[in-house]
Amino acid sequence: MAQAESEYGQRNRLLYSMDRGMTLHLAGDYVQSNSLLEQAAVEVERLYTRSIRTETAAFLTNDNMLPFEGDPYEHVMINVVKALNYAAMGQLTEAVVEARQIDHRLNVLSDSAKEKDGYREDAFARYLTGVLYESTGDLNNAFIAYRKAYEIYEATQGWSRTPMPPMLRADLLRTTDALHMTAEFEEYRRQFPETHWVPRGDQSNLAQVVVISYNGRAPRKEEAFLDIPISLSALQLVLLNRGVVHASNRQERRAADSVLYGLNGRVVRVALPRLVPQKTHVMQESVSLAPKEGAPISATSELVYNGTALAERALSDRMPGITTKALARAAVKFAAAEAATRGSQHAVNKGDAPWVGLLVGVLAHGLAVASEAADTRSWRTLPDEIQISRLWAPPGEYESRIQAVMRGGGAAQTGTSRPLMLRAGETVFLIQRVML
Known part of the structure; x- marks a missing residue:
């Protein structure tokens, strides 16, 4: 890159x-x-x-x-x-x-x-x-x-x-207890009666492993065209154009539309972005820390971030402004094309005015349609979802194993493993990426 x-x-x-x-x-x-x-x-x-x-x-x-x-x-x-x-x-x-x-x-x-x-x-x-x-x-x-x-x-x-995420309940109980915030602790204990948690003092001689799991791909943006006819013939053209199978290449389709609508001269195009989700197939990650001797320590990840939902909300918040601006831009382009057409007709003699006006109108209106494009840029290397696993383990040597559990009963994806040497009181962060 x-x-x-x-x-x-x-x-x-x-x-x-x-x-x-x-x-x-x-x-x-x-x-x-x-x-x-x-x-x-x-x-x-x-x-x-x-x-x-x-x-x-x-x-x-x-x-x-x-x-x-x-x-x-x-x-x-x-x-x-x-x-x-x-x-x-x-x-x-x-x-x-x-x-x-x-x-x-x-x-x-x-x-x-x-x-x-x-x-x-x-x-x-x-x-x-x-x-x-x-x-x-x-x-x-x-x-x-x-x-x-x-x-x-x-x-x-x-x-x-x-x-x-359920683990956040345990975090609130643990920290309010450690800070001797009696009122807050009792309130959280009342709200989360079934939450299992461990006092911070009992974790002082343990190491913590935090696994950050990136799953799937962020949604992509595509263009959605709104073709607005301003005459009956233009309406018929737009309806007919929608029913015709276009060239598979988007650039070829844009070029064809520019010529077609340029000839008619009574179609205003507005381009708006729309999101195309690319949801992950991962349901959760299964994480285990296997010591050289003894039983492994395991946990399952919990969803903390939905990138697709955030992108949808961000676009929804901005869409009124985007739409207003796009409509105003389309109106200005149409007015400019009309002005160019009439100006060209007045600039030549009467005999040449019809064909010169037609040529300039086709070019001006076609260019207005061709230049309309939605902003489809976004940070697409972000994941669709982020999940977190937190495990506490005694000091020692471990083999960490991370396996993705798929939705719908799909076969679990073979995960990554790596050796870890954990010391009391330290926190180790591991990064996991699953593209599916």
Whole structure:
């Protein structure tokens, strides 16, 4: 992908840094991944200011002329992946620095978000910061993060399709007990009477293994065309065109439509993005730590992040603005094509006016249709879902084994294994990726 930087182009510098940073993260090159993701974070801040010239060019053509800015949930994921890079390298102090960046970004987003019920908080990001804070002994911030994650999961599960992970209940009980927050502890114990949890004091001589599982692929965006006829003949043409089998190549279809609608001159095209989910087939991961002697310690992963739901929400929040802008742009293009047609007719003698006007009209209206395109850019190297497993084990040598359990009774995917040397009190982060 490094060779593809030039293919992304200047307008997609942020997207390149995000894609490249994520692929390096998945490849285990955490240092280079953080270098690219830091560039992405800097670019996000830079893009808050934008050239009026670029805005004008985009309005006259399409939004692909604008620099790729990304959605707020993607901005948060930049810091999330950076934190996980540090955690995977065992640099938990640096990971906590990124956790504070996540806190800051989410606090700013929550204060500035226009949609009160839209994406303004991130339960998974808050939960991860809680895990990081607790891993470094910062129980106060860990509890605050866990409590926020609990509240966000509860408030957003309708659209995020991510129920509160059961392990978060144990986290709230463990941290409130350790902090001697009697009232809060008793309240959580009343709310979660069946939750099994272990006091933090009983875990002081144990090591913790946190497995981050990335499953599936993020949804992709495609164009959806809305062809608006402004005469009866144009309506008949649009209906006929929809019933005709087009060329399999999208560029060929676009070219054919441009000629057809250019000749008619009474069809306005609007292009809007739509999401195409690519849901994972993984139901959960089965994780085990096998010691040289004795029974293995096992756990199953729990869903903490639904990337498809976040992408759908982000697009839904932006769609009114995208649609309004696209309709206004289409109207301007149509008016410009009409003006060019009439202007060309007045610029020549009366005998040549009909065919000159026809030629210019076909070109102007055809160009208006051809130049209309939806912005389908997104951070597609993200997963569809993220699941987390947390295991506590006595110090010693282990063989970690991670196996993906498929939905619908499908055969389990052969997982990865690696040797681990665990020390009392430490936290080890493992990264797992399943493309299915």
